[in-house]
């Protein structure tokens with residue numbers, strides 16, 4: 001029997017959630033005698049901190065949104081190597097792929113390796129991944145890769161609960177819960193992480209049965225769930241990040257002293273936005289939902305591709 005070669009790449013952050021997801025999801029592939037699994041852990045020359053100092057955290061968004069790649073440690077990857085499938089795990093940073101992921105997808109060797117290769121993306125994030133996946137789709141298509149599946153795991157606290165819980169986890173290093181459960185535990189539910197094994201089982205099965213992987217790979221498995229309430233919010237927030245990011249990038253590189261006062265002003269702007277604008281826009285969206293039924297259904301179908309809900 002032919003041995004299938006699978007490359008699994010992801011950035012292992014010090015908080016480590018995505019690594020857990022990848023370990024569980026790929027375990028059926030690792031256990032299969034017919035699959036040769038190659039793990040590639042992305043590491044940056046200048047590591048990102050954890051917990052994040054608050055200014056460093058927000059000072060990361062201009063580069064994230066403009067897809068400015070940081071320098072990665074050399075990748076142990078041969079450009080002539082062929083893989084039957086690439087599994088790319090990534091976190092979302094400011095509605096964009098995490099910066100090490102951007103660096104990976106822009107790397108010339110990776111571009112060669114990904115050409116004409118089926119790719120499954122695996123996302124573990126708070127709850128806002130739609131715009132990030134659009135960027136990843138663009139970067140993959142620039143490599144000539146074929147996206148055949150997408151798996152998304154989001155925080156158990158939901159959109160509202162995780163709004164404070166996840167940033168607090170990133171800024172303090174502690175997941176919570178806090179204030180007697182008023183602020184719930186941050187991160188993806190443990191049973192959803194272990195449950196991601198089922199996607200690996202399907203992939204392992206398909207690799208040994210199907211000649212070429214296609215977009216049916218993860219259909220009907222509930223691999224993604226599109227929160228349609230967040231589509232307009234993500235689009236508006238992305239526009240805001242682009243505008244503020246342009247200003248900040250004009251003032252210097254990430255970490256430059258000249259940027260810090262504007263980063264502080266941006267944090268205040270964000271707090272006002274969250275307290276005033278978001279509740280009003282959520283109310284308007286709820287009221288308008290019955291009128292936009294068809295459009296919302298089309299958007300749901302678009303963003304859920306290729307796995308489907």
Ligand SMILES: Cc1cc2nc3c(=O)[nH]c(=O)nc-3n(C[C@H](O)[C@H](O)[C@H](O)COP(=O)(O)O)c2cc1C
Pocket residue numbers: 013014015016017018019057060091092093094095096124125126127128129166170
């Ligand atoms: C700088 C930064 C920005 C983030 N921005 C987002 C975001 O825009 N959307 C989202 O759903 N999660 C966001 N998150 C949460 C991450 O996607 C992820 O859930 C978290 O980093 C935990 O995963 P990890 O342990 O694999 O790093 C952000 C995290 C960081 C550190």
